[in-house]
Amino acid sequence: MGNMMQVIDQIELYHVAAPLPAPFSPSWMPGTVRNAVTFYLVRFITDDGVEGWSAFTGAGRERAGLGDMLAGLFLGQNPEDIDLMAEKIHIMAVGGNFNWWLEPAFWDIKAKNAGLPLYKLLGGTSDRLRLYASSGELRDLMERRDEAEKRFSEGFDTMKVRVHDFDEKVDIAQVSDVATHMQGRMKIAVDCNQAFRLTQLGKAPRWTLDRARRFADAAADVGLAWVEEPLYGEWHEDIARLTAYSRVPIAGGELHLMGYHELARMIKMRCYNIYQPDAMWTGGVQQSLDIARLCRAEGVQFSSHTWTNGFGFIVNAHVFAASGFADEMVFEYPLNEPGWVPEGRDAIMKAPWLHDRGWFQMPQTPGLGFEIDHDALGRYGKLFFKASRREVHWMPEALKSGA
Ligand SMILES: [Mg+2]
Structure with missing residues (x-):
């Protein structure tokens, strides 16, 4: 140059x-x-x-x-x-x-x-990331068992399921059934997706602190790995109350547009046990890494959100590989057959981001x-x-x- x-x-x-x-x-x-x-x-x-x-x-x-x-x-x-x-x-x-x-x-x-490769420029040394399979659709109980079995057979040891029912008994049955079915083989996490509301095409339940407490109790009873975004994202005080109460880790933080400063306040308030910023929303690569550093200093955990497209996945993979948390946390791998699969999602890239028995090999070419x-x-x-x-x-x- x-x-x-x-x-x-x-x-x-x-x-x-x-x-x-x-x-x-x-x-x-x-x-x-x-x-x-x-x-x-x-x-x-x-x-x-x-x-x-x-x-x-x-x-x-x-x-x-x-x-x-x-x-x-x-x-x-x-x-x-x-x-x-x-x-x-x-x-x-x-x-x-x-x-x-x-x-x-x-x-x-x-x-x-x-x-x-970006993660090396950022000082990262984790060339391989342990993934969790992140589902995206609601399923009935038997379909969810089948899906978990399939992910397990592919090499995943953690899977995240979704709940979004108006009846809390349906949500609790969903996580209890699959966690019990996979017990001792695969860890189950759940994303409640309550932090932001996308109701432009359909109605969605809105959880209260009481409902979130009951759900966290049920999740703890069957040993879930974490409960993600069980409350509206701006209700910082209620989130902190829930986390103080819960016996299962509470996770969240993917779409906070104010980036580092907003998440830093939430970390100081002990809102979550696990922070999941997405660089595409939460201030880019730099601020996401700053959040990871603060998580380390404050004794809480970090694992990036990735669910957007192939670009969002790989940007956050570089952040996570450089975050210092890659040896202790699993990383989100969106996978929801038959619609949301890497070959479709990453169609404008020469090669889709595939996993290898539940692991992701970081790309070694310069840049992203x-x-x-x-x-x-x-x-x-x-x-x-x-x-x-x-x-x-x-x-x-x-x-x-x-x-
Ligand atoms: Mg999420």
């Missing part, structure tokens, strides 16, 4: 809708059927040709105007200056646009410049460690914004039939 400072020369934005092999109905969005993985994709290109990529979940045209902001904030800037990049992302956040998912793209460039499949991107993605230091193009037509 010589003595000249490297700068961002070009920015591209795509909307991608890659088909899934079968419909997927996430438990946390009642009434939703997804037939595709949909996301916004950004590509930063430096003046010396280094590319940084990232992607963020997006249903339709809600980020159509993002390019206007990106061009003004990032063209001509030094992508290696992560603090400055984060400050610019914060400028967007002050205006109500939360885009922490852009920050990993600068780390992609920085790690490529260094010739290292994937190669974009440009043919697949051409099929499933639409370029809708393109800017360089010389010219700007916005292609609203490209978004008209998107998603």
Whole structure:
């Protein structure tokens, strides 16, 4: 690169809708059927040709105007200056646009410049991550047993199930049955997905502290590994009360948009036993690692959330591999056959993120460690914004039939 400072020369934005092999109905969005993985994709290109990529979940045209902001904030800037990049992302956040998912793209460039996989640049030494299988749909009891047996036969020793019923007896039966069935072979965790409410297409139960206490009692009685997000995410005092009461670890923290400072307050309040920030929401790679450090100092645990798309999975894998928690905690591997499988989810990458008997081998190529499949991107993605230091193009037509 010589003595000249490297700068961002070009920015591209795509909307991608890659088909899934079968419909997927996430438990946390009642009434939703997804037939595709949909996301916004950004590509930063430096003046010396280094590319940084990232992607963020997006249903339709809600980020159509993002390019206007990106061009003004990032063209001509030094992508290696992560603090400055984060400050610019914060400028967007002050205006109500939360885009922490852009920050990993600068780390992609920085790690490529260094010739290292990102987690090694960050000081990580964990080349292999122990995974837990993270399911995504509601199931009846027998189907859940079958699913757990299948994951166990594939090499997983921990699986996370979902509950989202109005009747708490149904939820308790779900975890009690599968935990008892798999006892001594596989650990079961549960995600209640109460921290945020996605009720635009269907109704969802809202747990009270009393309901969460009863559920935590039932979960402790059958030895669950943890109970995730059993209360609304802003009810910090109630979450801390529940955690103080519970005999089973309480986990959460995936989507706190204020990033480090919000989660730091929650850590000091003893809200959760296990913190699960997702770098794409909670302040990027840097703030997620800062949260991991604070978790260590405060004697609580850390394991990143990953459930968005292949980009979110690998960004958080680098964070987790560098967090210092990879030897003691399991890491989220989204897997919900037949719809939500890596081959569909990661369709625009040359290779999907597969597991090996419940382990994940960290990629060893410089940067985030994937190669974009440009043919697949051409099929499933639409370029809708393109800017360089010389010219700007916005292609609203490209978004008209998107998603
Ligand atoms: Mg969760």
